[in-house]
Amino acid sequence: MIAWFIGVLGIAMIVGALAAVHLKQTVPAIIAAGIVSLFASVLYLLLAAPDVAMTEAAIGAGLSTVIFLYAVYKTRSGESEK
Amino acid sequence: MIKRAIALFLVLFFGYVFTTLLLNWHPWTELIGVARYYVSHELTELGATNLVTAIVVTYRGLDTLGEVTVLFLAATGVSVLLRRTTITLPSPGPKRQSSEILHTATRLLTPFIVMFGAYIFINGHLTPGGGFQGGAVIASAVLLLFLTNPHQALNHRILKTIESLSGATYVLVGILGLFLAGGFLDNRILPLGEPGRILSAGAIPIIYTCIGLKVGTELANILENLRGPATSPVLEENEGRAQ
Numbered sequence: 001m002i003a004w005f006i007g008v009l010g011i012a013m014i015v016g017a018l019a020a021v022h023l024k025q026t027v028p029a030i031i032a033a034g035i036v037s038l039f040a041s042v043l044y045l046l047l048a049a050p051d052v053a054m055t056e057a058a059i060g061a062g063l064s065t066v067i068f069l070y071a072v073y074k075t076r077s078g079e080s081e082k
Numbered sequence: 083m084i085k086r087a088i089a090l091f092l093v094l095f096f097g098y099v100f101t102t103l104l105l106n107w108h109p110w111t112e113l114i115g116v117a118r119y120y121v122s123h124e125l126t127e128l129g130a131t132n133l134v135t136a137i138v139v140t141y142r143g144l145d146t147l148g149e150v151t152v153l154f155l156a157a158t159g160v161s162v163l164l165r166r167t168t169i170t171l172p173s174p175g176p177k178r179q180s181s182e183i184l185h186t187a188t189r190l191l192t193p194f195i196v197m198f199g200a201y202i203f204i205n206g207h208l209t210p211g212g213g214f215q216g217g218a219v220i221a222s223a224v225l226l227l228f229l230t231n232p233h234q235a236l237n238h239r240i241l242k243t244i245e246s247l248s249g250a251t252y253v254l255v256g257i258l259g260l261f262l263a264g265g266f267l268d269n270r271i272l273p274l275g276e277p278g279r280i281l282s283a284g285a286i287p288i289i290y291t292c293i294g295l296k297v298g299t300e301l302a303n304i305l306e307n308l309r310g311p312a313t314s315p316v317l318e319e320n321e322g323r324a325q
Contacts, residue, residue, distance in 0.1 A: 050210035051134045054202070058218035063301060066225055070308035 006046055013039045026072050034065035129274035130207040130283035138212065139286050143267030147256065149214075150293060154249065157300040164307045180230050188230040195223035203294030207283040213290040217297025224302040228309055236306050245299040248292040255285050255292070 013036050020032035037060030044053035113121055120137060130136040138146050203216030227234045259268035269289070275282035 051132075051212065051215065054211050054215040055218065058215060058222055062222045063218060063225065063305070067304065067308055070305075074308070074310070 002046060006043060009039050009043045009046070013043070027069065030065060030068045030072065033068070034061050037061040037064070125277055128269055128283060128286070129277045130269075130286055131277050132207055132209060132212075134210070135207045135212050135286060135290070136283070139206075139289050140267060140269045143256065143289075146293070147252070147267065150249070150252065150296060153297060153300055157304050160304050161307045164310075184230050188226050192223050192226060195226065196220055199223065199294065199298065203290045204287060205280065206290035206294075207286040208278065208280065213293025214297050216290075216294040217299075218301060220294070220298035221301030221305060225305055228305060232309070236302065241299045241303060244295050245303075248295040248299075252289060252292040252296070255289055259285070 016032050016036040016039065020029045020036065023029040023032060037056055041053045041056035041061060044050075044056055112118075120133065120141065124130065124133055124136045128136045128140055130140075199216040199219035201216070202211035202219060203213045206212035206216070224236070255271070256267040258271050260266050262268075263270040263284075267289070269284035269286045272284045272288075274284050277283070281287065
């Protein structure tokens, strides 16, 4: 059962990663990358690495997603000024 | 043509290397080498019930100091790069107020999230988690504040003081280990105590508290720098209240 769940999570991560690469718009791509991190953190938890799972959930899925969004916002507002 | 041949050769070469690696791979059925030593000796040597913490803070303490330094440099770089450009953007229309749900949830949850972050790094030697995780959780509370109120200001003097004090304490504890115990960042400068107690495992709780505070303040600083300076909070707040 847990092996199936791990497999499903792995496939979901690959799908999310492909979406992050292939999506044309930046913001959905960032969200997809955050989703990959979220699945990864659940996967770490299942693979008995709660320490890494906490880091991945807080930094990978939470902070870095928002930092990317802030960065995109900043670069875009610079472009529109010209 | 040559480029393609080289590419094909590289692909085939790496394919060969990885196939042989995969075919000859057998899962380890027992711990070997240094891992076995850590698992069997850690509790009596260092007294931390969370093995990961003992490895991260003590056995591989220098790496952790390096990681903290890297994060510090990253935060400094962000603030240097973003401070220099004092962008005076024409504000793109009035910002939409965040929803009532977000406001209420933030007011309710922020203290608990900060407390949970502190819990994670104080209990780093007992339960999963530690300085980095706790610091990141605290920073996510700051992020929640920013999401609710884009003009939330942080007290830089307090942040700076906490950040530099905790960093200095971390290095100082490490140097004390050099004189009082077995080496740099040795946690046995304090009595190990009874494993499982909150005041046990020597200096690990002190070190992880320092790391937690440092990481939390640094990440909060990065977030604030990326968000941009708090502009005219009074005006917008009044507008928000008037509505």
